Amino acid sequence: MSAWNDPPGGFHPASAPDYLPRVRLAEIQLQRLQAVVSRAYEHVAVFRKRMVERGLAPSDVRGLSDLARLPFTVKADLRDSYPFGLFASPMEEIVRLHASSGTTGKPIVVAYTQADLDVWTEVMVRTFAACGLHRGDVIQNAYGYGLFTGGLGAHYGGEALGATVIPISGGNTERQLMVMQDFGVTALCCTPSYFLHLLERAREMKLDFSRLRVGVFGAEPWSEAMRQRIQAESGIRAYDIYGLSEIVGPGVGIECSHQQGLHLFEDHFYPEIIDPESGQVLPEGAEGELVLTTLSKRAMPMIRYRTRDVTALVPEPCACGRTLRRIRRIGRRSDDMFIIRGVNVFPSQVETALLQVEGTLPHYHIVLTREAGLDRMEVKVEVTPEVFSDKIRALENLQRKLEAALEHVLGLRVQVTLVEPRSLARSEGKAKRVTDQRKV
Amino acid sequence: MKLQQLSLFLENRPGQLRAPCEALGKAGIDIVTMSLADTAQFGILRLVVKDWQRARQVLESTGMVVNVTEVVPIEVDDRPGGLAAALAAIEEAGIGVEYMYAFAAGPRPGKAAIIFRFEEPDRALVVLQARGLRILSAEDLLEKKSM
Numbered sequence: 001m002s003a004w005n006d007p008p009g010g011f012h013p014a015s016a017p018d019y020l021p022r023v024r025l026a027e028i029q030l031q032r033l034q035a036v037v038s039r040a041y042e043h044v045a046v047f048r049k050r051m052v053e054r055g056l057a058p059s060d061v062r063g064l065s066d067l068a069r070l071p072f073t074v075k076a077d078l079r080d081s082y083p084f085g086l087f088a089s090p091m092e093e094i095v096r097l098h099a100s101s102g103t104t105g106k107p108i109v110v111a112y113t114q115a116d117l118d119v120w121t122e123v124m125v126r127t128f129a130a131c132g133l134h135r136g137d138v139i140q141n142a143y144g145y146g147l148f149t150g151g152l153g154a155h156y157g158g159e160a161l162g163a164t165v166i167p168i169s170g171g172n173t174e175r176q177l178m179v180m181q182d183f184g185v186t187a188l189c190c191t192p193s194y195f196l197h198l199l200e201r202a203r204e205m206k207l208d209f210s211r212l213r214v215g216v217f218g219a220e221p222w223s224e225a226m227r228q229r230i231q232a233e234s235g236i237r238a239y240d241i242y243g244l245s246e247i248v249g250p251g252v253g254i255e256c257s258h259q260q261g262l263h264l265f266e267d268h269f270y271p272e273i274i275d276p277e278s279g280q281v282l283p284e285g286a287e288g289e290l291v292l293t294t295l296s297k298r299a300m301p302m303i304r305y306r307t308r309d310v311t312a313l314v315p316e317p318c319a320c321g322r323t324l325r326r327i328r329r330i331g332r333r334s335d336d337m338f339i340i341r342g343v344n345v346f347p348s349q350v351e352t353a354l355l356q357v358e359g360t361l362p363h364y365h366i367v368l369t370r371e372a373g374l375d376r377m378e379v380k381v382e383v384t385p386e387v388f389s390d391k392i393r394a395l396e397n398l399q400r401k402l403e404a405a406l407e408h409v410l411g412l413r414v415q416v417t418l419v420e421p422r423s424l425a426r427s428e429g430k431a432k433r434v435t436d437q438r439k440v
Numbered sequence: 441m442k443l444q445q446l447s448l449f450l451e452n453r454p455g456q457l458r459a460p461c462e463a464l465g466k467a468g469i470d471i472v473t474m475s476l477a478d479t480a481q482f483g484i485l486r487l488v489v490k491d492w493q494r495a496r497q498v499l500e501s502t503g504m505v506v507n508v509t510e511v512v513p514i515e516v517d518d519r520p521g522g523l524a525a526a527l528a529a530i531e532e533a534g535i536g537v538e539y540m541y542a543f544a545a546g547p548r549p550g551k552a553a554i555i556f557r558f559e560e561p562d563r564a565l566v567v568l569q570a571r572g573l574r575i576l577s578a579e580d581l582l583e584k585k586s587m
Contacts, residue, residue: 204500383449388505390447390484390557391538392477399481418482420451422503 012129012161014122017267018322025323028267030064032295037061037070040301043088046077047303067272067293068281072304078108078246087111089299099147100245110149110245111299117156119296123251123265124157130256130263130322131214131239133187135162140180142190143219144170149249150219154189157251163187173198177207184211192217192226192238193431196363199234209234216241218250220431221331223348225355227259240329246305247292253327261314261326268296271327272304273313276334287312289334290327308334338434340368340375343412347433350379353409357401358387365424370438378415379406382424441577442561444492447507448485448499452478460485460499467498472581473555475541486541488555488581510561513543513581515574518552526554526573533567535560547580 020028038058040047050071051057060066078086083106087094095114099107112120133139139158143150151169158165168179170190176198179185188195195215202209215230218241230238242262243250252269253262264271269292273282276289290307294300310333314326332346339345347366354362363382368375379402387398399416406414425432450456457476464471464487472488489495492508499506516526530537536559543553553576558564569575 204503383505385505385507388447388449388507390445390486390507390509392479392484395449395482395484396479418449420449420456421505423451 012125012134014125014160015129017265018126018130018263018324020267020323022323025267026064029270029295032267033064033067033270033293034058034061036293036295036297036301037303039088039298040303044086044301046081046086047071047073064270067270067304070304072279072291072306073302074306075108075246075308078110079106082106083109084111086300088301089113094299096152098149098152098245098249107147108246110249113298116248116297116299119268120153120248120251121156121160123248123268124153125161126265127241127251127254128157128161128163128187128216130254130320131187131216132237132257133158133161133163133214137161137163137186137214138166138184139163139187139189140166140168140176140183140185142168142170142176142188142194143250149243149245150189153243153249153251154216158189170194173201174205177202177205177209180209180212181207185209186211187214187216188212188236189216189241191219191427191431192222192230193220193427195230195234195238197426199230212236214239216254218242221333221336221346221348223331223351223355224329225352229355242309242327242330244307244309246302247294247307248297252292256318256320256322258319260318261328262330263318263322263324263326266324268294270295271313271325273311274306276306276310284313284315287328290330310334336434338368338436340377341412343410345377345410345412349409350406350433353405354379354381354402356405356409357398363422363424363426364433366434368434368436368438375438376415377412378417380417380419380424382421383418384421441575442510442512442565443488443555443578443581445509445511445555445557446487446489446492446496446499447509448487449505450483450485452480452482456483457485459502460487460504463498463502464489464495467494469495469498473541473543475539475555477539509557512556512558512561512564512568513553513576514556514568515548515551515553515576518550522552523554529568529571529573530556530564533564533571535564535567543581547576553581 041051041058093113094111096112097109099109141154143154145151155165155167213236215236215238217238227238239255240262241250242253247269253264255262272291273288274291275282282288290309290311292305294302309330311327311330318326331348337344337346354364365380367378399418402416448460470490474487477484496506516522538557540554540556
């Protein structure tokens with residue numbers, strides 16, 4: 001048996017780049033950056049046009065710091081060039097297409113050459129290895145299979161790791177739980193909100209999932225408080241995974257066993273943090289919008305892609321020994337933010353406030369309304385067995401405590417409405433946390 | 441003797457009361473008595489049923505949150521001042537009442553039955569019996585109901 005067959009913590013050979021000396025990593029990054037900029041310049045008309053407008057040529061990229069001079073790519077660029085306008089490879093070399101769920105209008109299409117798929121699989125192997133998974137693990141992959149990148153990305157990564165992958169895809173909670181129990185599942189991939197739903201049903205059905213050890217949760221922002229609660233309630237280790245289709249899919253970043261931020265696979269995805277207003281690159285440690293450049297992507301290189309995710313690069317090295325820099329957990333996307341009575345609110349702040357009050361894993365939904373020109377924020381919270389009492393007074397107290405916690409965190413008066421268990425819609429993918437009924 | 445009371449959380453919307461009652465009906469479980477406490481936003485339905493364990497299973501399997509509380513059924517004289525006399529005894533014993541509600545009819549002629557939710561049901565049981573109040577048994581109440 002080789003070393004990487006050892007139980008959690010064992011080293012997987014694919015993870016070697018996680019530990020490169022920073023100087024060596026920078027050499028690789030620069031080499032790849034120069035190649036990808038040339039490639040995009042040569043094959044992607046929009047990118048070349050913007051470079052020319054700035055009087056720039058690929059040869060101007062002499063160091064990594066020159067990246068800051070290059071133009072950004074934004075989501076609208078993908079929509080405007082629908083479907084294939086940003087491809088840098090001819091169709092004969094493209095072996096896979098994925099598309100995002102465009103909530104408005106046309107979806108976003110992303111493409112992969114075989115080499116791109118190999119890189120994707122590699123970063124997913126490194127992802128699972130960082131979570132302590134290895135050959136012999138049984139991974140239940142409840143990310144949706146199909147146009148969404150989550151399903152297939154995790155699938156091939158799990159197989160290449162040498163684990164057993166169950167391609168169950170999303171949905172059908174009862175079957176998920178039956179499989180989890182009967183197949184001795186040790187690791188689960190899904191959204192954190194869907195895991196809460198599974199946990200709740202598992203308890204009602206009195207199922208045994210004691211072999212489950214690791215959750216690889218992503219595709220939506222979740223708070224540190226939620227992770228602590230999930231780990232305490234379920235006994236598993238819950239890891240935050242980060243990725244986006246425009247860059248590759250899942251596998252851009254992952255937490256290690258220290259759970260102090262997400263390591264970015266910097267040898268393939270180069271991070272910058274910018275001020276979202278000015279577009280200026282911010283110093284390491286400052287909070288801002290994450291911008292990523294794909295260093296090795298062939299079919300669809302993304303140069304300085306604005307992710308809309310708000311985070312900061314962690315300057316200190318990680319205790320796990322990886323030299324890959326970390327980003328702080330992404331609690332919020334600049335897209336998710338809503339403004340009520342002049343106050344910026346992120347759903348993750350609401351979640352943090354709710355978790356401060358005793359009780360259990362919260363299912364909540366935020367409703368924004370406008371009455372006589374005044375914005376109102378209501379948070380619906382499901383009553384759980386842990387907090388339900390036969391006494392009206394106890395429930396009214398709970399309601400007041402939740403309102404006080406929200407007011408404390410947000411600085412806003414918020415109305416809490418207790419609702420029946422399971423009355424809020426359960427999502428099998430990304431949870432929808434906000435309904436905005438305000439007429440603008 | 442204490443009874444197990446089931447409490448359910450209900451949102452204050454039309455039709456919310458029917459679902460639990462229907463679920464119990466389908467399962468053939470008899471509701472012995474009930475009370476509904478409500479606020480502007482939500483209500484708590486409190487039920488005394490035959491076979492509370494099975495009733496709890498039935499309700500939980502439909503996704504409801506069920507809280508089980510011990511309550512004490514006390515027999516009072518069915519005459520003016522009957523309830524006041526019982527309450528006087530409870531007050532003298534220094535027992536706090538959370539809430540109370542009545543049975544449809546008492547098990548014996550001339551008697552009524554009231555369900556009490558006390559802060560300390562066990563102590564209430566001992567001191568109230570010592571003061572001559574008749575505490576009813578589940579059989580008293582359930583048999584009466586099945587007639």
